[in-house]
Amino acid sequence: MRAAWGTTLLGIVLFIGPARAADVEFSITARETYVGLPVQIQVAVKNAQDHKPPEPPEIDGADVRIGNPSQSTFTSIVNGRVERTISTTYTIAVIPRRAGILHIPAIRVEADGEIRESSPTTIRVRESSNDGLLYVEIVSERDSVYVGEPIDVTLEIWLKPFDDGRVTLDQQEMWRCVDGRNSAFGPFAEVIDSGQVRVRSDARRDDRGALQSYYVYLLNHKLWPERPGVFDASGVNIVANYPLELRRNRFSIFAPENQVISSRPVTAGVGEVAISVNSPPTQGRPPNYRGAVGQYTMDVSAAPAEVAVGDPITLNIAIRGTGRLDLLQPPPLTDQSALTTDFRVPDEPLAGELAGTVKKFSQSIRAKSESVTRIPPIAFAYFDPETETYRTIESDPIPITVRESDRMAVQHITESGPRTAARTDLTLLDQGMWANYEDLPELLVQQTVRPDRRVWTFATAAPLLYLAVFFIARHQQRLRGDTAFARRRTARRTAIGRIDRAARSHDLDPAAGVTAALTGYVADRCNLPAGAVTRTDAVTQLQRRAVTDDLVREIDDVLAQCESARYAGGAEGSSNDIVSRAKRCIDQLERVQL
Numbered sequence: 309m310r311a312a313w314g315t316t317l318l319g320i321v322l323f324i325g326p327a328r329a330a331d332v333e334f335s336i337t338a339r340e341t342y343v344g345l346p347v348q349i350q351v352a353v354k355n356a357q358d359h360k361p362p363e364p365p366e367i368d369g370a371d372v373r374i375g376n377p378s379q380s381t382f383t384s385i386v387n388g389r390v391e392r393t394i395s396t397t398y399t400i401a402v403i404p405r406r407a408g409i410l411h412i413p414a415i416r417v418e419a420d421g422e423i424r425e426s427s428p429t430t431i432r433v434r435e436s437s438n439d440g441l442l443y444v445e446i447v448s449e450r451d452s453v454y455v456g457e458p459i460d461v462t463l464e465i466w467l468k469p470f471d472d473g474r475v476t477l478d479q480q481e482m483w484r485c486v487d488g489r490n491s492a493f494g495p496f497a498e499v500i501d502s503g504q505v506r507v508r509s510d511a512r513r514d515d516r517g518a519l520q521s522y523y524v525y526l527l528n529h530k531l532w533p534e535r536p537g538v539f540d541a542s543g544v545n546i547v548a549n550y551p552l553e554l555r556r557n558r559f560s561i562f563a564p565e566n567q568v569i570s571s572r573p574v575t576a577g578v579g580e581v582a583i584s585v586n587s588p589p590t591q592g593r594p595p596n597y598r599g600a601v602g603q604y605t606m607d608v609s610a611a612p613a614e615v616a617v618g619d620p621i622t623l624n625i626a627i628r629g630t631g632r633l634d635l636l637q638p639p640p641l642t643d644q645s646a647l648t649t650d651f652r653v654p655d656e657p658l659a660g661e662l663a664g665t666v667k668k669f670s671q672s673i674r675a676k677s678e679s680v681t682r683i684p685p686i687a688f689a690y691f692d693p694e695t696e697t698y699r700t701i702e703s704d705p706i707p708i709t710v711r712e713s714d715r716m717a718v719q720h721i722t723e724s725g726p727r728t729a730a731r732t733d734l735t736l737l738d739q740g741m742w743a744n745y746e747d748l749p750e751l752l753v754q755q756t757v758r759p760d761r762r763v764w765t766f767a768t769a770a771p772l773l774y775l776a777v778f779f780i781a782r783h784q785q786r787l788r789g790d791t792a793f794a795r796r797r798t799a800r801r802t803a804i805g806r807i808d809r810a811a812r813s814h815d816l817d818p819a820a821g822v823t824a825a826l827t828g829y830v831a832d833r834c835n836l837p838a839g840a841v842t843r844t845d846a847v848t849q850l851q852r853r854a855v856t857d858d859l860v861r862e863i864d865d866v867l868a869q870c871e872s873a874r875y876a877g878g879a880e881g882s883s884n885d886i887v888s889r890a891k892r893c894i895d896q897l898e899r900v901q902l
Contacts, residue, residue: 344575602631
């Protein structure tokens with residue numbers, strides 16, 4: 309039985325092949341974009357034992373940010389051999405600030421001691437015409453704040469309701485037009501994650517001076533400015549896929565009633581915020597001030613209260629206040645002469661522990677002589693922004709008793725009383741291990757273990773079942789965590805479903821359904837923003853990805869035929885031909901590595 313299991317496990321170990329050598333892949337989501345609409349550069353480091361994250365390049369005319377890395381594992385089986393690929397992917401967002409040609413330099417990555425770099429590239433940036441559709445502002449009831457002082461601010465996203473004369477989208481439908489993947493909410497992302505977005509209807513004058521109605525989405529958040537100067541809101545940039553054309557959705561009670569079938573991106577960032585951030589004044593600053601801003605109270609305790617000279621005493625300091633406690637520094641104990649005169653105080657920094665509205669610090673101190681009778685008051689200085697003055701608070705003195713340290717003579721260490729050892733009687737058996745058994749013939753009978761069919765079935769099926777469950781779980785995990793992979797996997801099914809629904813419906817335009825299906829398929833396969841790909845964008849993307857000219861021309865011709873049927877009064881009898889041609893194009897694209 310044991311030998312059988314050993315053979316099975318050895319087979320599993322040999323079945324899994326070694327990991328491949330380190331590799332780095334670079335990809336970009338688009339070669340054309342709009343001002344304020346991010347282009348994402350993905351850097352995938354595969355099978356590296358050690359690597360360093362890529363450094364975001366400095367690009368003239370664009371803001372560059374790098375997000376947190378994501379990790380994934382992909383297992384493939386080729387001719388019975390299992391190969392596992394472990395990938396760490398970094399996403400670098402390039403946000404253009406002006407129209408024109410944007411030059412992106414090479415991106416360098418060090419993996420397993422080797423430098424890999426991408427090729428320099430360029431992207432075309434078009435001007436994004438907002439046309440008064442979207443405004444973004446940060447407002448607050450206060451116009452000034454001190455560094456480290458909390459301030460309540462509100463991010464206001466003004467979005468003009470879509471109205472085509474027949475349908476006006478409501479507040480929830482317009483909020484779905486905000487592109488959360490390409491928008492940068494900055495510190496307000498926490499509000500999005502918590503679902504605490506409020507909305508109201510309001511009116512304002514657009515860039516032309518006309519009074520317009522808007523939905524105003526409100527994101528309230530408490531911020532802690534860290535640098536003096538003008539309040540920095542450059543990290544907030546909102547992208548919305550503003551609808552151009554709608555159709556009624558009659559197929560699912562769970563889907564939105566109005567479905568956007570074409571849109572265009574509009575972007576807006578936060579302008580200069582009328583909030584000044586000030587540093588605490590230098591005049592009147594106490595020498596033991598360590599940057600605390602707000603109002604605070606302090607409790608100090610010590611234990612034990614009776615010690616010998618040199619024994620440790622734990623000093624516990626608890627500070628409560630309205631300031632930013634996570635960055636709060638402890639009172640500088642080594643700078644307080646009343647304490648260091650009678651106590652030995654370590655000079656290493658204290659980390660502190662945050663518990664709700666209290667931050668606790670602990671330090672061990674040791675009395676220098678038996679004449680010490682108390683721990684002196686501990687002083688803590690902070691700046692009060694309400695009165696704009698520095699304040700110093702002190703704890704109450706703590707009485708303690710310090711006795712002379714105990715001394716032990718040398719003879720007490722070397723001399724000791726007689727020890728009484730417990731006696732154990734041992735019995736020697738001269739028969740070896742046989743003395744443990746009474747029936748030796750029964751012990752020596754040869755025993756043979758033959759596993760039955762059920763044991764062999766379990767031993768063989770269990771590893772295979774484990775591998776199957778492992779692969780399925782990994783695949784589902786990748787579908788949940790890698791949205792781009794999930795979109796590629798379901799691209800064909802989504803597109804064919806759109807075409808079939810449009811072909812069966814009497815209320816939907818088949819040409820519009822085919823257009824949305826083909827452009828949506830290209831967006832899903834190429835990881836482009838959903839609903840933002842036009843006929844020109846689709847053809848351009850396919851040409852850049854080495855799709856054959858014949859197939860690109862066929863797709864372009866189908867989209868052109870759809871436009872003719874929708875806007876130029878094309879023949880009604882051609883709808884079946886459009887549907888069949890579109891499905892053939894999608895099936896051919898499925899065989900192409902986009």
